[in-house]
Amino acid sequence: MARIGYFGPQGTFTEQAVRRLADPESDEFVPFGTIPAVVAAVRAGEVERGCVPVENSVEGAVPATMDALALGEPVVAVAEHVLQVQFTLLARPGTGLDEIRTVASHPHALAQVREWLETNLPKATAIATGSTAAAAKEVLAGAFDAAVSAPVAALHYPLTELVTGLGDVKDAKTRFLLLAKPGNVPAPTGADRTSLVAVTPNEVGALSDVLHELALRKINLTRLEARPTRELFGTYRFYLDVEGHVAEQRIGDALAALHRRCIEVRFLGSYPRTDKEPTVVGSPTTDADFEAAGEWLAAIRRGESA
Ligand SMILES: O=C(O)C(=O)Cc1ccccc1
Known part of the structure:
Protein backbone atom coordinates (compact mmCIF):
# COMPACT_ATOMS: atom_id res chain seq x y z
CA MET A 1 0.00 0.00 0.00
CA ALA A 2 1.32 3.41 -0.93
CA ARG A 3 0.31 6.84 0.36
CA ILE A 4 -0.55 9.06 -2.60
CA GLY A 5 -1.06 12.79 -2.11
CA TYR A 6 -3.36 14.83 -4.33
CA PHE A 7 -4.59 18.39 -4.75
CA GLY A 8 -7.82 18.23 -2.77
CA PRO A 9 -10.05 18.36 -0.82
CA GLN A 10 -12.20 15.37 -1.77
CA GLY A 11 -14.17 15.93 -4.97
CA THR A 12 -11.56 17.77 -7.08
CA PHE A 13 -10.75 16.88 -10.66
CA THR A 14 -7.31 15.92 -9.34
CA GLU A 15 -8.94 13.30 -7.13
CA GLN A 16 -10.59 11.85 -10.24
CA ALA A 17 -7.20 11.78 -11.98
CA VAL A 18 -5.33 10.21 -9.04
CA ARG A 19 -7.87 7.40 -8.93
CA ARG A 20 -6.85 6.56 -12.50
CA LEU A 21 -3.12 6.90 -11.83
CA ALA A 22 -2.94 4.80 -8.65
CA ASP A 23 -4.89 1.85 -7.30
CA PRO A 24 -8.01 2.84 -5.29
CA GLU A 25 -8.12 -0.72 -3.88
CA SER A 26 -4.66 -0.79 -2.37
CA ASP A 27 -3.39 2.81 -2.16
CA GLU A 28 -4.27 5.44 0.41
CA PHE A 29 -5.19 8.82 -1.08
CA VAL A 30 -4.24 11.85 1.02
CA PRO A 31 -5.73 15.27 0.14
CA PHE A 32 -3.71 18.52 0.43
CA GLY A 33 -5.29 21.97 0.11
CA THR A 34 -2.71 23.46 -2.28
CA ILE A 35 -0.42 22.31 -5.10
CA PRO A 36 2.78 23.38 -3.26
CA ALA A 37 1.61 21.34 -0.24
CA VAL A 38 1.33 18.20 -2.42
CA VAL A 39 4.83 18.76 -3.82
CA ALA A 40 6.26 19.48 -0.35
CA ALA A 41 4.78 16.21 0.94
CA VAL A 42 6.47 14.30 -1.93
CA ARG A 43 9.80 16.01 -1.17
CA ALA A 44 9.50 15.25 2.55
CA GLY A 45 8.66 11.59 1.88
CA GLU A 46 5.34 12.07 3.67
CA VAL A 47 3.69 10.54 0.59
CA GLU A 48 5.27 8.29 -2.04
CA ARG A 49 3.60 10.04 -4.96
CA GLY A 50 1.66 13.27 -5.47
CA CYS A 51 -0.91 14.15 -8.13
CA VAL A 52 -1.28 17.72 -9.46
CA PRO A 53 -2.82 19.38 -12.56
CA VAL A 54 -0.20 20.73 -14.98
CA GLU A 55 -2.07 22.21 -17.95
CA ASN A 56 -5.46 22.44 -19.55
CA SER A 57 -6.61 22.90 -23.09
CA VAL A 58 -8.47 26.17 -22.42
CA GLU A 59 -6.48 28.12 -19.85
CA GLY A 60 -3.00 26.69 -20.44
CA ALA A 61 -0.38 26.00 -17.79
CA VAL A 62 -1.12 25.71 -14.08
CA PRO A 63 1.44 28.19 -12.69
CA ALA A 64 1.67 26.70 -9.18
CA THR A 65 2.69 23.35 -10.66
CA MET A 66 5.12 24.85 -13.16
CA ASP A 67 6.90 26.79 -10.40
CA ALA A 68 7.00 23.80 -8.04
CA LEU A 69 8.60 21.68 -10.79
CA ALA A 70 11.34 24.20 -11.58
CA LEU A 71 12.19 25.58 -8.13
CA GLY A 72 13.18 23.97 -4.83
CA GLU A 73 14.22 20.35 -4.33
CA PRO A 74 13.75 18.43 -7.59
CA VAL A 75 10.78 16.12 -8.14
CA VAL A 76 10.02 14.10 -11.27
CA ALA A 77 6.87 13.02 -13.09
CA VAL A 78 6.39 9.23 -13.23
CA ALA A 79 2.97 9.18 -14.94
CA GLU A 80 0.41 11.45 -16.59
CA HIS A 81 -3.33 11.34 -17.02
CA VAL A 82 -5.51 13.44 -19.32
CA LEU A 83 -9.04 14.00 -18.08
CA GLN A 84 -11.98 15.40 -19.99
CA VAL A 85 -13.38 18.24 -17.85
CA GLN A 86 -16.90 19.58 -17.68
CA PHE A 87 -18.42 21.34 -14.75
CA THR A 88 -21.47 21.22 -12.49
CA LEU A 89 -23.03 24.27 -10.83
CA LEU A 90 -23.73 23.37 -7.20
CA ALA A 91 -25.82 25.34 -4.68
CA ARG A 92 -27.44 24.74 -1.29
CA PRO A 93 -30.79 22.96 -1.60
CA GLY A 94 -33.56 25.50 -2.21
CA THR A 95 -31.36 28.10 -3.97
CA GLY A 96 -32.75 29.14 -7.36
CA LEU A 97 -30.57 30.18 -10.31
CA ASP A 98 -31.98 33.74 -10.09
CA GLU A 99 -30.82 34.07 -6.45
CA ILE A 100 -27.15 33.46 -7.19
CA ARG A 101 -24.97 36.52 -6.56
CA THR A 102 -21.61 34.86 -5.90
CA VAL A 103 -20.07 31.96 -7.82
CA ALA A 104 -16.89 30.40 -6.47
CA SER A 105 -14.33 28.09 -8.06
CA HIS A 106 -10.69 27.47 -8.92
CA PRO A 107 -9.45 30.18 -11.35
CA HIS A 108 -8.95 27.61 -14.12
CA ALA A 109 -12.55 26.46 -13.77
CA LEU A 110 -13.89 30.04 -13.74
CA ALA A 111 -11.93 30.74 -16.92
CA GLN A 112 -13.61 27.77 -18.59
CA VAL A 113 -17.18 28.88 -17.81
CA ARG A 114 -16.70 32.66 -18.19
CA GLU A 115 -19.01 33.01 -21.21
CA TRP A 116 -21.69 30.84 -19.61
CA LEU A 117 -21.61 32.98 -16.46
CA GLU A 118 -21.77 36.23 -18.46
CA THR A 119 -24.81 34.98 -20.38
CA ASN A 120 -26.68 33.13 -17.66
CA LEU A 121 -25.65 34.77 -14.39
CA PRO A 122 -24.67 38.33 -15.45
CA LYS A 123 -25.27 39.72 -11.96
CA ALA A 124 -23.11 37.16 -10.19
CA THR A 125 -19.57 37.91 -9.01
CA ALA A 126 -16.95 35.23 -9.66
CA ILE A 127 -14.75 34.44 -6.66
CA ALA A 128 -11.53 32.42 -6.82
CA THR A 129 -11.08 29.60 -4.32
CA GLY A 130 -8.26 27.12 -3.72
CA SER A 131 -9.90 24.37 -5.77
CA THR A 132 -13.27 23.48 -7.29
CA ALA A 133 -14.06 21.25 -4.29
CA ALA A 134 -13.00 23.94 -1.81
CA ALA A 135 -15.62 26.13 -3.52
CA ALA A 136 -18.28 23.47 -2.93
CA LYS A 137 -17.26 23.24 0.74
CA GLU A 138 -17.53 27.01 1.12
CA VAL A 139 -20.96 27.06 -0.50
CA LEU A 140 -22.03 24.39 1.98
CA ALA A 141 -20.72 26.59 4.79
CA GLY A 142 -22.77 29.52 3.43
CA ALA A 143 -19.84 31.69 2.29
CA PHE A 144 -20.93 31.79 -1.39
CA ASP A 145 -24.14 31.04 -3.31
CA ALA A 146 -22.85 28.57 -5.91
CA ALA A 147 -19.78 26.58 -6.87
CA VAL A 148 -18.45 25.54 -10.28
CA SER A 149 -17.25 22.06 -9.43
CA ALA A 150 -16.28 18.68 -10.79
CA PRO A 151 -19.31 16.40 -11.26
CA VAL A 152 -17.94 14.09 -8.51
CA ALA A 153 -18.13 16.90 -5.94
CA ALA A 154 -21.91 16.30 -5.82
CA LEU A 155 -21.17 12.87 -4.34
CA HIS A 156 -19.12 14.33 -1.49
CA TYR A 157 -21.11 17.44 -0.52
CA PRO A 158 -24.89 17.58 0.07
CA LEU A 159 -25.53 20.30 -2.53
CA THR A 160 -28.00 20.51 -5.40
CA GLU A 161 -26.85 20.21 -9.01
CA LEU A 162 -28.37 23.31 -10.65
CA VAL A 163 -26.69 22.88 -14.03
CA THR A 164 -24.57 19.98 -15.33
CA GLY A 165 -22.31 19.66 -18.39
CA LEU A 166 -21.11 23.28 -18.11
CA GLY A 167 -18.14 24.56 -20.11
CA ASP A 168 -17.54 27.18 -22.80
CA VAL A 169 -15.32 24.81 -24.76
CA LYS A 170 -16.50 21.36 -25.71
CA ASP A 171 -14.00 18.56 -25.06
CA ALA A 172 -11.87 20.62 -22.68
CA LYS A 173 -9.09 18.52 -21.20
CA THR A 174 -6.73 18.80 -18.26
CA ARG A 175 -3.44 16.94 -17.94
CA PHE A 176 -2.30 15.75 -14.51
CA LEU A 177 1.12 14.50 -13.38
CA LEU A 178 1.98 11.93 -10.75
CA LEU A 179 5.14 13.18 -9.04
CA ALA A 180 7.81 11.29 -7.11
CA LYS A 181 11.27 11.91 -5.71
CA PRO A 182 14.10 11.79 -8.30
CA GLY A 183 15.45 8.31 -8.98
CA ASN A 184 12.05 6.97 -9.99
O1 LIG B 1 -9.88 22.38 -8.49
C1 LIG B 1 -9.86 21.23 -8.98
O2 LIG B 1 -10.81 20.44 -8.98
C2 LIG B 1 -8.63 20.78 -9.64
O3 LIG B 1 -8.30 19.63 -9.61
C3 LIG B 1 -7.90 21.80 -10.47
C4 LIG B 1 -8.65 21.96 -11.76
C5 LIG B 1 -9.47 23.06 -11.93
C6 LIG B 1 -10.16 23.21 -13.12
C7 LIG B 1 -10.06 22.26 -14.12
C8 LIG B 1 -9.25 21.16 -13.92
C9 LIG B 1 -8.54 21.01 -12.75
Missing part, protein backbone atom coordinates in the same frame (compact mmCIF):
# COMPACT_ATOMS: atom_id res chain seq x y z
CA VAL A 185 12.20 6.57 -13.77
CA PRO A 186 9.58 4.18 -15.17
CA ALA A 187 10.84 1.70 -17.79
CA PRO A 188 10.42 2.83 -21.41
CA THR A 189 7.18 1.70 -23.08
CA GLY A 190 7.79 2.97 -26.61
CA ALA A 191 5.09 5.62 -26.06
CA ASP A 192 6.76 7.95 -23.57
CA ARG A 193 7.13 11.62 -22.87
CA THR A 194 10.12 13.41 -21.35
CA SER A 195 9.76 16.75 -19.58
CA LEU A 196 12.53 19.18 -18.83
CA VAL A 197 13.12 22.79 -17.96
CA ALA A 198 15.98 24.86 -19.35
CA VAL A 199 17.36 28.34 -18.71
CA THR A 200 19.15 29.60 -21.82
CA PRO A 201 21.90 32.21 -21.94
CA ASN A 202 20.76 35.68 -23.04
CA GLU A 203 22.26 35.36 -26.51
CA VAL A 204 21.05 35.58 -30.10
CA GLY A 205 19.57 32.24 -31.15
CA ALA A 206 19.80 30.57 -27.73
CA LEU A 207 16.27 29.11 -27.83
CA SER A 208 16.64 28.30 -31.51
CA ASP A 209 19.83 26.36 -30.65
CA VAL A 210 17.93 24.35 -28.01
CA LEU A 211 15.19 23.48 -30.50
CA HIS A 212 17.82 22.68 -33.11
CA GLU A 213 19.46 20.11 -30.79
CA LEU A 214 16.07 18.36 -30.67
CA ALA A 215 15.37 18.63 -34.39
CA LEU A 216 18.82 17.25 -35.28
CA ARG A 217 17.98 14.08 -33.39
CA LYS A 218 14.44 13.93 -34.83
CA ILE A 219 12.89 14.51 -31.41
CA ASN A 220 9.32 15.79 -31.59
CA LEU A 221 8.43 18.65 -29.26
CA THR A 222 4.91 18.33 -27.81
CA ARG A 223 4.89 21.41 -25.58
CA LEU A 224 6.89 24.58 -25.01
CA GLU A 225 6.11 27.07 -22.21
CA ALA A 226 8.00 30.03 -20.85
CA ARG A 227 7.83 31.32 -17.27
CA PRO A 228 9.81 34.14 -15.69
CA THR A 229 12.92 32.98 -13.78
CA ARG A 230 11.78 35.26 -10.90
CA GLU A 231 15.33 36.59 -10.77
CA LEU A 232 16.23 39.08 -13.50
CA PHE A 233 13.27 40.74 -15.27
CA GLY A 234 13.12 39.58 -18.88
CA THR A 235 14.78 36.20 -18.23
CA TYR A 236 12.77 33.00 -18.64
CA ARG A 237 12.70 29.30 -17.96
CA PHE A 238 11.61 27.18 -20.90
CA TYR A 239 9.60 24.06 -20.20
CA LEU A 240 9.83 21.43 -22.90
CA ASP A 241 7.90 18.19 -23.34
CA VAL A 242 9.25 15.85 -25.99
CA GLU A 243 8.32 12.44 -27.32
CA GLY A 244 10.66 9.71 -26.08
CA HIS A 245 12.38 8.36 -22.97
CA VAL A 246 15.67 9.35 -21.35
CA ALA A 247 16.82 5.71 -21.73
CA GLU A 248 16.81 6.22 -25.52
CA GLN A 249 20.15 7.30 -26.98
CA ARG A 250 18.80 10.26 -28.99
CA ILE A 251 17.00 11.67 -25.91
CA GLY A 252 20.02 11.17 -23.64
CA ASP A 253 22.29 12.71 -26.28
CA ALA A 254 19.99 15.73 -26.64
CA LEU A 255 19.79 16.24 -22.87
CA ALA A 256 23.58 16.17 -22.65
CA ALA A 257 23.78 18.73 -25.49
CA LEU A 258 21.30 21.02 -23.68
CA HIS A 259 23.34 20.62 -20.49
CA ARG A 260 26.38 21.91 -22.41
CA ARG A 261 24.45 24.83 -23.95
CA CYS A 262 22.19 26.06 -21.16
CA ILE A 263 22.75 27.84 -17.87
CA GLU A 264 20.59 25.24 -16.16
CA VAL A 265 18.71 22.11 -17.26
CA ARG A 266 16.42 20.17 -14.96
CA PHE A 267 15.14 16.71 -15.89
CA LEU A 268 11.44 16.51 -14.95
CA GLY A 269 10.87 12.86 -15.79
CA SER A 270 10.26 10.28 -18.53
CA TYR A 271 6.87 8.60 -18.27
CA PRO A 272 4.27 6.76 -20.38
CA ARG A 273 1.85 8.90 -22.40
CA THR A 274 -1.85 8.62 -21.58
CA ASP A 275 -2.74 8.26 -25.25
CA LYS A 276 -0.20 5.42 -25.71
CA GLU A 277 0.69 6.91 -29.10
CA PRO A 278 3.98 5.14 -30.01
CA THR A 279 7.00 7.29 -30.81
CA VAL A 280 8.20 6.61 -34.34
CA VAL A 281 11.99 6.66 -34.41
CA GLY A 282 13.65 6.37 -37.79
CA SER A 283 17.18 6.32 -39.16
CA PRO A 284 19.65 7.87 -38.39
CA THR A 285 18.63 8.37 -34.75
CA THR A 286 17.60 4.89 -33.57
CA ASP A 287 19.50 3.37 -30.62
CA ALA A 288 21.13 0.96 -33.11
CA ASP A 289 22.38 3.94 -35.20
CA PHE A 290 23.92 5.56 -32.10
CA GLU A 291 25.52 2.26 -31.01
CA ALA A 292 27.01 1.58 -34.44
CA ALA A 293 28.41 5.11 -34.62
CA GLY A 294 29.82 4.79 -31.07
CA GLU A 295 31.54 1.51 -31.90
CA TRP A 296 33.00 2.97 -35.09
CA LEU A 297 34.45 5.93 -33.16
CA ALA A 298 35.80 3.69 -30.36
CA ALA A 299 37.58 1.55 -32.95
CA ILE A 300 39.21 4.65 -34.47
CA ARG A 301 40.36 5.78 -31.05
CA ARG A 302 41.86 2.36 -30.36
CA GLY A 303 43.72 2.66 -33.65
CA GLU A 304 41.88 -0.34 -35.10
CA SER A 305 39.96 1.47 -37.81
CA ALA A 306 40.06 4.56 -40.00
